[in-house]
Amino acid sequence: MLGNMSGSTPSLFASSAKSSSSSSSPGGASSGWVTANTDGGARGNPGPAGYGVVVEAENGERLAELSEFIGVKTNNVAEYSALLAALEWAEANGHSKLRVISDSELMVRQIQGKYKVNSPDLKPMWEDARRRIGKLDRFEIQHALRHKNKVADGLANRAMDKAMGRNPEGPASSPRPAAPARSVSSSGTAAAPAAASRPAASPSRSAPPPQPGKPTMLRGFVRDGVVHLLGGATLPNGIFVKVIPEE
Template sequence: MPRRPSIARGKSLFGDAAPETKPAAAAFRINIDGGSRGNPGPAAYGVVIRDARGEIVAKLKKYIGRFTNNVAEYYGLIAAMDYAQSHGVRAIRIESDSELLVKQMRGQYRVKSADLQPLFERAKKMSQAFDSFRIEHVFREQNREADALANEALDETEGKPTKPAVPEAAPKPSPADKAGPRRIPARFRGGVLYLLEDVGLPDGTVVEVSIFPLQKP
């Protein structure tokens, strides 16, 4: 009778069991919308964020100045991803009624606008930090809540002076300018440096940044 092959103690007759795989995190569903009255004109975005159970966990809206619809759409996308990353969300599904935005993020359309190029690059880099990122086109009727938030942000600014995207004249020096260089804490996330303090500088001010890491990532 042939000798039965020996089996090491503690080993399965059928080999090692397959390692358990960690289930993929359920995706948050995020609706985004951007609007501009005048295109370009007063612009704002709206964002509705739902968790994996479909419950609304956050609503975002913000007036961003005088821009086009497409710029406002990208601002909304970036705001949505920033919220998700800052709250530890690892999987998201973006829904937008902007076919241009969706197809550019999918690589189906080229980004030809100089105004959109830096926003696209920032959004693309942020999207790559998620374990799962999907972006889908939906009809406007399916995006009403985000659209309503963008319009609310615009309505709230009516009658108030709006800031142009580029200052028409050089801004006057602020107290912060006269105080000389300062060290401001910041956090680097998704390829973007976020300041943690108000620097008190006018929009459009050009500054020089020196990096001093305070802790290892």
């Protein structure tokens, strides 16, 4: 188990170093370790995002597959969403020893206390993870290269494909329990779509919603790297857009 590590961000492991005196948890859950391979991704960063989690017992039995499309988010928000889904599943199913394997070096090092958490979007997710880790008897987190995390990566991509109207490669090999509902902080905001045959909406009145399959021009402005649409216009999750800067 990873111990308390030095660094600007406090380690999460000291509070989870408890001993377990029982051989099994309520509801038939094993007192042994469970391993969760987690992955999250976004197409655009920020862009349409999703995560995938594969949970296995010590004997290799697959216990759960979790995946979810989380809207327009960043890669790092998606990675933290996967970690939180694994922690929520372990808590809900009575597993007190959790090992997480992720290909996100940033998230792993932040959880270990080696890297600072500077992002205002990641900080509340890090704090949520810290609180949940503190409820476990034992916790470990490890970094792995992407090619060793293929199943979780596939689940994340399948969630994004499904939400964007693409045909996934087929159902998962085992049932996929739904992760408990939660709110996730994000900074992702959709950008303005491609130029089209209609004139731009006036900022003084609400812009009509874009018609599916019909290009529409909307105007907006950029603040802190995020595009904000004028006229109260909104765009559905997963839509692809084209931004043309104006002089």
